[in-house]
Amino acid sequence: MSQPRISVYASSADGNAVPTRVIQGSRTRQARTSHYLAIDPIRDEFAVPNPFAQAILFFRGDADGNEAPLRTLQGPKTLLSQPDNVAVDPLHGEIFVAQFTTDSVLVFPNDAAGDVPPTRILHGPNTKLDGPIRVEVDPVNDLMVVTTRDAVVFFNRTDEGDAAPKWVLSGPKTGLGFSRITRDVKLYPEGRKIIAAARIRGRLPGPPGVDSFGDGHFIGVWQYGDTGDVEPWAVLRATPHSQLMGRRLAFNKEAGDLFVGGDGIVQVYHLPEIFERTE
Amino acid sequence: MMRRFRRFDRLASSRIRPIAMAAILLLTAVWIQTRKSPGVVLAQQGGAASQRQPIILDRPPARVLSDPNPVFRAVAIDTERGEMFMANDKESAGASILVYPTQFTPTDRIMEPRRRIAGPNTDLGMVCGLALSPQHGELYSVSGETGTLNVFSLQASGDVPPVRRLDGIIPRANAGVYLDAANDELWITTEHVNRVSAYRRTFQEEDEPLRYIQGPSTQLADPHGVYVDSEANEIYVTNHGNWRETQTGEGEVRGADSLTRSSLGYNVPGRALPLGPSTGKFLPASITVYSRTANGDAEPVRVIQGPRTRLDQPDGITQDPVTGEIVVANTGDDSVLFFARDATGNMLPVRVLQGTATKLQGPVGVSVDRRHNELWVASWDNHIAAVFPRTAHGDMAPLRVIRTAPENAPLASMGRIGAVAYDAKRDEILVPN
Numbered sequence: 001m002s003q004p005r006i007s008v009y010a011s012s013a014d015g016n017a018v019p020t021r022v023i024q025g026s027r028t029r030q031a032r033t034s035h036y037l038a039i040d041p042i043r044d045e046f047a048v049p050n051p052f053a054q055a056i057l058f059f060r061g062d063a064d065g066n067e068a069p070l071r072t073l074q075g076p077k078t079l080l081s082q083p084d085n086v087a088v089d090p091l092h093g094e095i096f097v098a099q100f101t102t103d104s105v106l107v108f109p110n111d112a113a114g115d116v117p118p119t120r121i122l123h124g125p126n127t128k129l130d131g132p133i134r135v136e137v138d139p140v141n142d143l144m145v146v147t148t149r150d151a152v153v154f155f156n157r158t159d160e161g162d163a164a165p166k167w168v169l170s171g172p173k174t175g176l177g178f179s180r181i182t183r184d185v186k187l188y189p190e191g192r193k194i195i196a197a198a199r200i201r202g203r204l205p206g207p208p209g210v211d212s213f214g215d216g217h218f219i220g221v222w223q224y225g226d227t228g229d230v231e232p233w234a235v236l237r238a239t240p241h242s243q244l245m246g247r248r249l250a251f252n253k254e255a256g257d258l259f260v261g262g263d264g265i266v267q268v269y270h271l272p273e274i275f276e277r278t279e
Numbered sequence: 280m281m282r283r284f285r286r287f288d289r290l291a292s293s294r295i296r297p298i299a300m301a302a303i304l305l306l307t308a309v310w311i312q313t314r315k316s317p318g319v320v321l322a323q324q325g326g327a328a329s330q331r332q333p334i335i336l337d338r339p340p341a342r343v344l345s346d347p348n349p350v351f352r353a354v355a356i357d358t359e360r361g362e363m364f365m366a367n368d369k370e371s372a373g374a375s376i377l378v379y380p381t382q383f384t385p386t387d388r389i390m391e392p393r394r395r396i397a398g399p400n401t402d403l404g405m406v407c408g409l410a411l412s413p414q415h416g417e418l419y420s421v422s423g424e425t426g427t428l429n430v431f432s433l434q435a436s437g438d439v440p441p442v443r444r445l446d447g448i449i450p451r452a453n454a455g456v457y458l459d460a461a462n463d464e465l466w467i468t469t470e471h472v473n474r475v476s477a478y479r480r481t482f483q484e485e486d487e488p489l490r491y492i493q494g495p496s497t498q499l500a501d502p503h504g505v506y507v508d509s510e511a512n513e514i515y516v517t518n519h520g521n522w523r524e525t526q527t528g529e530g531e532v533r534g535a536d537s538l539t540r541s542s543l544g545y546n547v548p549g550r551a552l553p554l555g556p557s558t559g560k561f562l563p564a565s566i567t568v569y570s571r572t573a574n575g576d577a578e579p580v581r582v583i584q585g586p587r588t589r590l591d592q593p594d595g596i597t598q599d600p601v602t603g604e605i606v607v608a609n610t611g612d613d614s615v616l617f618f619a620r621d622a623t624g625n626m627l628p629v630r631v632l633q634g635t636a637t638k639l640q641g642p643v644g645v646s647v648d649r650r651h652n653e654l655w656v657a658s659w660d661n662h663i664a665a666v667f668p669r670t671a672h673g674d675m676a677p678l679r680v681i682r683t684a685p686e687n688a689p690l691a692s693m694g695r696i697g698a699v700a701y702d703a704k705r706d707e708i709l710v711p712n
Contacts, residue, residue, distance in 0.1 A: 003610070003641065003659065004519075004592070006711045007692040011701065013708070014342040018689045020707060026591050026611045029561055031501060031521045032423075032470070033452075034711035035697035041704060048711055052470065052501045052521035054559025061704065076556035082523070082541055101540050103551045123554060133545050149546070181546060184698070206333045226328050234334035241337050250701040250708065257341070259708055261699035263405075264371030266710060267340040274336075 004030040006037065006048065006063075009266075011252060011259075025066025029057055036085035036134070038095070040110060045070065047095060047110075049083040056086050056097065056108075075115025079106060084133060089157070091139035094119070098135035098146055103127075105135050105146060107160075124162025128153050133183075140189040141224065147185050152176050152196055154227075169194070171229025175205045175218060183247035190253065190277045192224035193233075197247040197260070206235045217244045219260065221274055236269065243267070251275070344708075345371040348684035350691045351657035351664045353409040353455075353595065354644040355418070356381060357433060358651075362393065364418060365644075365657060365664060366406045367683075370695060374403050376420065376431075377683075379664075381648055385679035387686060398438025402429060405695055408456035410465065412480070417442075419456055421467055424695070426451035426532060426544075428467060428478070447485030450474060450530030451544055454503045455517075455595070461509035462571070464489065468516060471541060472530030473499035473523070475516055475569075492569055494527040494576025500562045504596035504608070511620070512571040513580065515605060517593035520565065524558035527576050564590040566607065566618070585625025589616055595644040595657070599669065604629060608642040608656060615642060615656055617672075632656075634674025638665055640690065653678070660690045 005024035009017055024030070031052040039046045044061035055074035059067070074080070080097065087096040088110060097106045104123035108116060122129065131149040138144075142157040151170035155163060169176055175198055176182045182198040197219045204218050216238030223233050236258075238244040246262025256272030349367035356363055361382060367375045375397035379390065397403070404422030411418045411433060418431045426449050429441035450469040457466045463480045474493040478486060492499065492514075500522035506515045529538045537549035565584035569577055584590065591611025599606055603620035614633035618626065632654075633639070641660030647669060648655060654667045656677075662684040665677035684691075693710055700709045 003694050003712050005692070006709055008702075008707050008709050009344060011706045011708050012342070013344050015344065016346050016348070016689055017344055019692045022692055026520075026564065030711070031519070032694075032712060033697060037698050037700040037709050037711045039700055039702050039709070041702075044704065046700065046702070046709065050521060050559075052519075052523060052559070053561050054523050054557045055561075061702065074557070074559055074561075076558070078557045079554050080557040080559065081552055081555075100545070101552045102554050104554055121554070131540065131545070131551075206335055220333075223328070228329070230328040231331045232333045233331065234336055236336040236338075239337055241339060243339060243343075248696065248699045250699045252701050252703065252706075254703070259699045259701060260340075261696045261710065263695050264369055264693050265343060265345040266693075266696070266699055266708065268342040268344075269336075269338065270341045271336055271338075273334070 004028070004032040004034070006030070006034070011257070021064040023059065023063050023065065023067060027066045027068045029053070029055070029069060029072065038086050038088040040088045040090045042090040043110065047086045047088060049086050049097070051082040051084050054080045054082060056080070056083060056095065071113035073108060073112050073114070073116060077115045077117040079118060085135065087136050089137040089139045096135045096137055096144065098132035100131055100133050103129045103132065105129065105132060105144070120158070120160035122155065122160055122163060126162045126164045128165055128168065134185055136185055136187050138187040138189045141192065143187060143224070145185050145187055145194065147182050147196070152182065152185055152194070167225065167227035169222060169226060169228070169230070173205060173229045173231045175200045175220060181247070184249040186249050186251065188251070188253065188275060191275060193274060194222040194224065194226070195249060195251070195258070195274065196220050196222070197249050199247060204235070204237050205232050206237065217247055219244065219249070219258070234274065236271070346689065346691050346693060347372055348662050348688060348691065349375065349377065350659050350662055350683070352407050352643050352659060354646040354655050354657045354664065355409040355411045356646050356648050356655065357411055357413050358648055359413040360433070363655065363664070364409055364411060366409050366420065368405045368407045368423065368694065369691065370405065371693070373397050374406050376403065376406060376409065376418070379681055381651060383679065387682070389683060389685065390681045394436040396431060396435050396437070396439065400438045400440045402427065402441060402444070407454060408467070410456045410458040412458055412460060414460065415480070419458060419465060421453035421456045423452055423454060426453070428456065428465065428482070443482070444484060445478060445482050445486060448487065448531040448533055449476070451532070455505045457505045457507055459507040459509050466505045466507060466514065468502040468505045469530055470501050470503070473497065473502060473525045474530060475499065475502060475505060475514065490574040492573050492575070492577050493525055493529065495524045496576045496578045498565065498567050498579055498582060500565065503594045506596045506598060506605070507571060508598060508620070509571070514569045514571055514573070515596055516567050516569070517596050517607060518562070518565045518567060519592050520562040522560050522562045564593055564611070566590065566593065566596070566605070581623040583618060583622050583624070583626060587625045587627050589614070589628060589631065597645050597647055599647055600649045601669065606645050606647065606654070608645045610641055610643055613639045613642065615639070615645060630672035632667065632671050632673070632675065636674045636676040638663060638677060638680065662688065662691055
């Protein structure tokens with residue numbers, strides 16, 4: 001079991017480092033299962049879901065200690081059902097929540113507080129949203145990506161109702177789909193790249209070789225427009241050399257660093273080739 | 280498109296624009312270098328995605344952030360053999376059950392366990408609840424990650440598989456386990472679906488529960504610890520207060536017929552819920568008390584709750600065998616609270632153990648050694664288990680501690696992390712549990 005808290009470290013931290021601050025305590029309203037955190041750089045806030053109390057919590061960017069959220073999105077009108085993730089679109093002032101329990105994506109204003117209904121809902125058989133667990137948004141290229149049971153599916157940012165996805169990444173060459181235990185997916189707008197992390201048993205994406213089969217994690221990078229059963233453009237596989245151990249993702253594009261969260265561990269990979277700009 | 284890029288850049292990272300431009304030039308140079316690096320295998324890249332040969336990025340991490348020191352969560356005492364079993368749920372230190380003698384010469388040095396149960400065959404998961412039966416020579420463990428109840432021999436050591444394992448419809452993500460020896464029943468709390476379940480101690484792999492308490496009337500709200508007073512025929516459950524309405528039977532693993540997907544794990548089938556009104560709310564932390572024979576959507580017979588109780592993220596719970604007081608590890612304010620056996624409502628604790636002398640930081644597990652008249656407290660944050668006189672109160676120093684890290688080591692700040700995020704403004708990474 002984990003403790004309900006958010007630990008914050010310098011990005012250069014290494015080893016058994018001391019956090020710069022820890023946000024914890026009952027006033028924070030966190031549950032012990034906070035499976036996502038999204039940063040809003042324009043409002044200088046971050047959002048965290050609380051699945052047990054069906055809420056989204058918004059904190060100051062500098063939050064510290066037993067500090068209450070700035071505001072809480074919670075109530076019958078929200079339709080929130082055990083929210084496990086949240087994504088922020090700072091440019092258009094929205095947040096997105098993929099709902100594993102209701103096969104839907106809900107969209108709210110990013111300043112929503114209290115019992116506020118979604119402004120848009122993506123839901124229906126054409127959406128192919130089968131057990132969506134993560135959503136991310138690219139506000140620059142107007143793209144939304146969702147991790148589902150068997151695929152990673154892409155929509156226009158403003159799609160709603162029973163809209164069909166524009167691209168679908170799925171199949172054995174991709175290694176994706178959470179039946180293969182796909183977890184986080186991130187978008188890199190400037191390079192038009194898709195970064196997804198998964199754990200897989202069997203064939204790993206990439207060319208045959210010593211490490212092409214196994215029971216381990218991998219991180220695949222695809223390009224915008226990739227659809228169907230296609231190999232990633234680049235892949236970091238769990239090998240004795242890479243020691244890759246996790247599936248939670250974040251990146252510092254300026255430094256070319258990819259942060260990978262595992263079970264009680266954060267690994268930092270220097271992968272500047274992923275963060276090339278294409279435009 | 281480029282104008283939108285520029286606007287985004289200006290809003291999000293205007294302070295670091297000059298650095299970013301320099302970084303781009305630097306990254307370009309690095310990119311050229313890395314293409315020649317032996318750590319990067321360049322495969323052929325076809326024009327069409329369908330014929331693509333991926334670039335293999337095989338390199339070690341530049342940095343690794345983790346705490347290598349075990350922590351203590353649950354505690355269970357074998358008074359007959361004089362051994363203390365402690366659950367270490369810190370996966371970066373190798374999740375384990377560590378066994379120490381209950382009596383030892385006080386020391387400030389790191390103390391090695393007498394033996395440890397750990398390794399892939401043990402299937403411990405994120406072990407967070409322990410109970411034991413000296414009479415039957417059995418140790419019981421539950422995990423906050425998996426949906427199993429594992430049984431080991433009390434003499435187990437090393438990478439041994441459980442001798443029995445409950446792995447049927449049992450809900451996933453359990454927190455506490457308690458053996459009601461008088462009635463030969465095992466009780467388990469499940470956080471995700473606000474439920475307390477009872478099983479036969481002698482369960483077989485796919486047993487159904489004997490009965491369970493779950494539903495909107497129960498007031499179960501993110502339950503953690505569980506204790507059964509077999510004399511009073513009452514069950515005590517600590518609750519953090521995160522509440523949503525649950526259906527009776529929710530969380531049971533029944534394939535595609537499972538009531539909902541909640542608590543089942545991402546890749547386990549279950550019914551989707553219709554979009555409907557949300558029910559979640561925050562309740563004050565509480566101890567809910569039920570009849571031992573309660574079943575289904577049962578109301579508590581009494582509730583200890585309110586500001587005078589000082590309950591704040593209560594976790595492990597037990598009973599003082601002499602006074603009958605209810606003993607609670609109160610994680611949120613680094614204290615141990617003691618309540619009268621018949622406490623109800625917004626009632627003050629009869630005593631409180633708290634203060635810098637106690638060394639308690641993030642207490643999560645409690646147990647009483649009736650043979651030696653001692654109180655054991657697992658203190659998660661600072662990697663210690665502290666031993667006090669059974670009647671300890673106030674800001675009292677422990678008689679002795681077991682520690683798994685040096686006294687000046689960083690606190691255990693990361694458990695199983697749920698995500699990682701990067702804050703470009705502060706150049707920090709945020710890691711929620």
